[in-house]
Amino acid sequence: MIVIRAAARSVLRRPGQAVLIGIAIVAATAFAAASLLIALNARTALVAFGMSTPAAADAVVLPHAELATEAVTEIAERARTLPGVDEVAVEYLGDVEVQLGGSTTVWKLTSDPGTGPLSGIGALTAGAPPEIGEVVIGSSTAERSGASVGDVFVAGGHELTVAGIGQVHEFGQDVALIREQDAVAIGDAMTPMQIFVTGEPDLDVLSAVAGESTVVGGEERRAEEARSVTDTLVGVFGALTVFVGLAVLSAVVIVSSTFRILLARRAAELALLRCVGASRAQVRHSVLVEAAFIGLVGGAGGVAVGLAAAAVLVAAARGAGLVDAPFDAAPAGLIACLVLAAACSIVAALPAAQAAGRTSPVTALGEARSSDARPLRGGARGLTAVTAAAFAAAAAIAGVAVAPTDEFLGLALAALSGTLVFAALVAVGPFLIxxxxxxxxxxxxxxxxxxxxxxxxxxxxxxxxxxxxxxxxxxxxxxxxxxxxxxxxxxxxxxxxxxxxxAAIIPVDLVDDPDAVIDRLSADPNVEARLADADILIDPAPGVAPEALRSAVLDRLDAGIPVYWxxxxxxxxxxxxxxxxxxxxxxxxxxxxxxxxxxxxxxxxxxxxxxxxxxxxxxxxxxxxxxxxxxxxxxxxxxxxxxxxxxxxxxxxxxxxxxxxxxxxxxxxxxxxxxxxxxxxxxxxxxxxxxxxxxxxxxxxxxxxxx
Incomplete structure (x- = not known):
């Protein structure tokens, strides 16, 4: 209790010094807390975005890669007749050339039932769910394209009408939800990806109907998609962790230096404590308790700042339609950030606390007020720097060696090497100065x-x-x-x-008659087309603008022929x-x-x-x-x-x-x-x-x- 009271009085007597020590902890903790919350909420949003299987789907048929659209449609029709099946929907996906308002762009089209449990249409801000021949587009897509309810556009040679505008996962890309019949009408540009089934279907019977296609339960399919998204985020979370660690390391260096300077100014005070009976351990513990207190207070402030920043960013993402789920405050994670702040403060104060406990009262009463003026231990610092540099070189070499087989591990080793170089610079920093x-x-x-x-x-x-x-x-x-x-x-x-x-290419293996395609394109005076290796190469004629080239190419090609610009x-x-x-x-x-x-x-x-x-x-x-x-x-x-x-x-x-x-x-x-x-x-x-x-x-x- 004596140690705790001494530490508390030291903080209360010098609140300005506590603020100077804690401000770096506040900044680092705020960064850590905000990063944690943003990462958790981003994971939730990305998993939801990557989850193409509706929550109501009880079974999923994954069509065989070589099946034609007609065969997939036949499987879906047979599935509708099975006992225990309530609804069946085929999901088609495709990147389709869309002509709207005199311009041509590529939209990502997805089929949707329009209504019912298998529909992925969210809240609409205008219009109604789509009927056959109609689409629902996202709010951002409507803003970028200038489309509104009732507008007609051409997608893959098929006319469609905008029936509604609302909440659709976009992530910076123009998208539209269309009916299954329209996806079939567009043709080869739309690919059947999955067949969703609701009810209580017998998976064995459904497998018999699906033939060579794969049949899985709805829960199993959703879990597989969640794992796939999570695996792709490992590198992002790893990089985020590295940056948080480096920010915390910077804060530790600052707090350590600050404690060293402040305790040097308080050398006489600590010496008097020793003179009146305080042991070396009590002096050390007093300093560490003071550091823990400052770390907890600074950590609490940092957690509050990080929580507020993350909440604002997530709210902005929700307003932009990127996030649907409610904000996850992750109390356990915030508590971990608070504990980390206190632990880092204690670690940062350890060298100063050890020095304060080792110094005798007589020496402390008469020494210089600047601990930074004491002689440097060159041997220990040199050995630390050489060791860290050697391990840094080894980590860098290992990163280059493993890169051909595992790039992520190679980058992790490079980051470790850089951290070790930083440790070496910390050791020799005074000599460099x-x-x-x-x-x-x-x-x-x-x-x-x-x-x-x-x-x-x-x-x-x-x-x-x-x-x-x-x-x-x-x-x-x-x-x-x-x-x-x-x-x-x-x-x-x-x-x-x-x-x-x-300017553009068409892979020859995606067209039936490359020579005929080249002849049709070359017939337009705005287009120059030729065959080279495995591609049809397309360039504008001299003086032709890129927009005119696009229009000319799309006018000359049949619907469904892909053009890569x-x-x-x-x-x-x-x-x-x-x-x-x-x-x-x-x-x-x-x-x-x-x-x-x-x-x-x-x-x-x-x-x-x-x-x-x-x-x-x-x-x-x-x-x-x-x-x-x-x-x-x-x-x-x-x-x-x-x-x-x-x-x-x-x-x-x-x-x-x-x-x-x-x-x-x-x-x-x-x-x-x-x-x-x-x-x-x-x-x-x-x-x-x-x-x-x-x-x-x-x-x-x-x-x-x-x-």
Whole structure:
């Protein structure tokens, strides 16, 4: 109880210090909580989207791949006559050319009964369920296409009327639900995928009717689809976990450095506790209890922020029609985030607590107020760095070795290698700061502010290194993403150029008479068509616009002949890359935010620790502007070193990831990387504005007298 009371009084006596320690924990916990909730709700939404089997289906027939549409229709008709069968519906799917309002696009069409338990039509905002010859389209599809209830369009040569607009799973693609009879009328562009059966059918009897087709129970089919969706999300969740872990690691580095500085300022207080009878263990436990308390409070704040952010994002997704299920708050997961915050705070405080317990009262009463000025244990740090670097190299080599057979494992090993490199940089960070200060010393000969910065960097290298390492992590991740996206985009463009040497292609194995198709296309003066290898290559005539080429090709071809357009493939690829880039940028943004918080917190503590020193400098003639420039230069020094190392390491790991994924990569985007480095330095200086202002307000007489 004595230990707990001492820790509580320490927090209550210095609430500002508790806030400085806890702010990084708040940011990291908020990120972890929001990521967890978004991932859980996204999984629910994606499973629902990937679940093509209606909840009412009691049996599912999966047609044999070689069955024609007529044979599938015959199986469905026989199933309707079986005892115990209530309803039967065939699901047809197809990407079909749609002509609407003078433009031609590709829509994904799905057959639907229109009404009843097997219908997948949600709430309609306009119109009614479709009859034969009618469709229901999604709200986003209606907005993009400009379609409204009553409009007529042509899909695969078949006229259809918009009967309703409402809730349909779209995910950025134009879609429409049509009746089964219309899917059959459209022809080969619509493929029969499943036959749904409701009631109490005998699966053995149904199997006899289905012949070579597969028959499974409805529950079994839905469970199989859920597993399939979940398996595809393993990589996404794995990447999310890595980013959450790195953000938490950044917070641990910041909190550890903060505790070290604060306990150095409280060395005399802790020594007095030892003098009045407190044991080493009690001093250590007091520090750890204080850390746990700050971690719990900061974790609670972070959980609240993360919960609110996730709820807002899910509500926005629901408004866009991407999510139907209610928001899942996952109380157990939030409690786990809270426990993680407290545990990370305790782990971060362990080195400082151990140091506080080891120091004798006499030594503590007389030592310097900056723990960062103590000698560095070069041997231990060097051994740690060498060991981490060796394991990092081994992990990178192993990732390249396993990449041909398991790309996900290769990327995981590359991420492990990068984490180990970060650990090595943490170990040697103080030495990097000292060496950098020595190299930059000639540049500071004419500036008092720069000389003060270099002196502080050499004397308190641990403090500056804490800022540098978290900045290195954020910049490294951003640089890796920049290089990876640039390489993936270049690889995708090269792939499209290889596979689409012309504006469009038609695979010859998908048409009955390639020569006749070429003759019909070539008869149009807007089209140039020729046969090459296994494809019919299509280009516009000189001076013909892409839109005119599309219209001409569709007018000359029979319904059902697929045409693959290079522009469509390129647009889809760019959209996929953009989505990945935005998700990665959001995750990295949080890591950089934690790093900026670390810069601000560490500099604020640095100013508080050096209050007497700043006052003496002011008394000796250093101006307010000079003290501000000194703090800004310290932030700029840490940011420059962190940005330089981060860009170099991130660029290397970005190229490594591209190699593991089998992409050429090419030349890194040096311009974007230079902008990144300069931006981080500028943001770090902006993060130092509050500490700069505090430093400039120190009065010479007040500061000299302060303890």
């Amino acid at each position: 000292r060496w950098s200060a020595l190299l930059l010393r000639p540049l500071a000969s004419r500036s008092v502010a720069l000389r003060l910065t270099m002196s502080n960097a050499r004397r308190a290298s641990r403090r500056t290194a804490a800022m540098t390492t978290v900045l290195t992590l954020g910049v490294g991740l951003t640089a890796a993403l920049t290089v990876g996206v640039a390489g993936a985009t270049a690889d995708a463009e090269a792939s499209v150029a290889r596979n689409f040497p012309t 290079a522009a469509d493939v390129q647009a889809g690829t760019e959209q996929t890359i953009l989505i990945g880039q935005l998700i990665g940028a959001a995750m990295i943004g949080v890591t950089l935010l934690v790093a900026m918080i670390g810069v601000s917190v560490t500099l604020a503590l640095s100013v508080a620790e050096r209050r007497q020193e700043i006052a003496l400098l002011r008394a000796l003639g250093v101006s307010r502007a000079g003290t501000r420039r000194s703090v800004a230069a310290e932030a700029a020094l840490a940011a420059t070193i962190g940005a330089g190392i981060g860009v170099a390491v991130g660029c290397g790991y970005g190229l490594l990831a591209l190699h593991i994924l089998g992409m050429a990569g090419g030349v890194p985007p040096f311009g974007a990387l230079a902008v990144l480095g300069a931006g981080v330095v500028g943001a770090s200086v902006l993060s130092a504005l509050a500490p700069m202002r505090t430093a400039s307000r120190v009065q010479p007489a007040i500061g000299v007298a302060a303890r």
